[in-house]
Amino acid sequence: MRKILVSILVLLTALTMFMILKVAFYQPQQEMAIANKAGNAIKTQTTITNYVNIATNQNTAKKVVNQTKNQISNTNHLENKVAKETVPVDNLPVYKISEKNISIPILIYHAFQTPQPKGDSSNLFSTQERFEENISTLLNDGYTFITLEELYQYKKGEIGLPQKVVAITMDDGWLGNFTEAFPILQKYHVPATIFVVQDLVGTPGYFSWEQAKQMYDSGLVKLHCHGKSHIDYSTVSKAKLVADYNETHSKIEEVVGEPVQKIMAYPSGKCTENTKKWLKEAGFEVQVLTKYGTVNKSNQLDLTALGRIRAEQATGKELLRSMKNHNTVRLQE
């Protein structure tokens, strides 16, 4: 019995020692395994975080690329739109005055108002819609719009012009030139010449000098003289004629802040051989009339007697017919 008890005691002691040893030797290994697992997990998480960062960066980059693509596409779209709406001037054949007998129609407009006012017995008013129709019809027919300054350079042999050219002029300085016609000039990138009457600028129904400057600064609108006041200059003295036109010309130069070529239009087209001579001597080499139905030819381009075509009431088709046949558009003087 005693032996049995001793054996059991020895066995228990051995078992206890074994457990102690097991704990002593195996626990650190388990902890190391856990620590390794934790370390691996941290590594994995870091890798995932890196991937997430890369993915986020890639998404941001993709967004930027897409935005840029959209911007490029918008720019292309706008460029195509502009290309469709304007004539590729660079591609047109160009002729010097000595080379080709070019007809140079000069269109004359006055006021613009939408809707068209009633009782316009002098047919002075056009509308924005009609003006746009005129411009787009002429552009589609292959016309290039020029300024009277370019006409002067052409006459002097300094520049060439395409076969089909046309100039837009507007007389008196009506407010509608600024509010209705100017946006169309900008839309189609077409130049025009406005003849201002100095005493009318800024009065009811007429644009201001600030508005004139705004149009001039667009690079599309040239400002020239239509007299200090809207009087019959064929009956005044040489001194009064020259002084009035010089004063308006100086005022225009002061407003735009740079030298302007001397180009003038007679109120109601009233002129004499004397007025032409006197103004030419004063530097106004380009003088336009309101003589209707005349298409200026390059081989007989008398710059002191440029005829014009009344365009206010005409459709684009009617203008094309008038320009082709060298006669008036419906209206009579």
Ligand SMILES: [Zn+2]
């Ligand atoms: Zn006038």
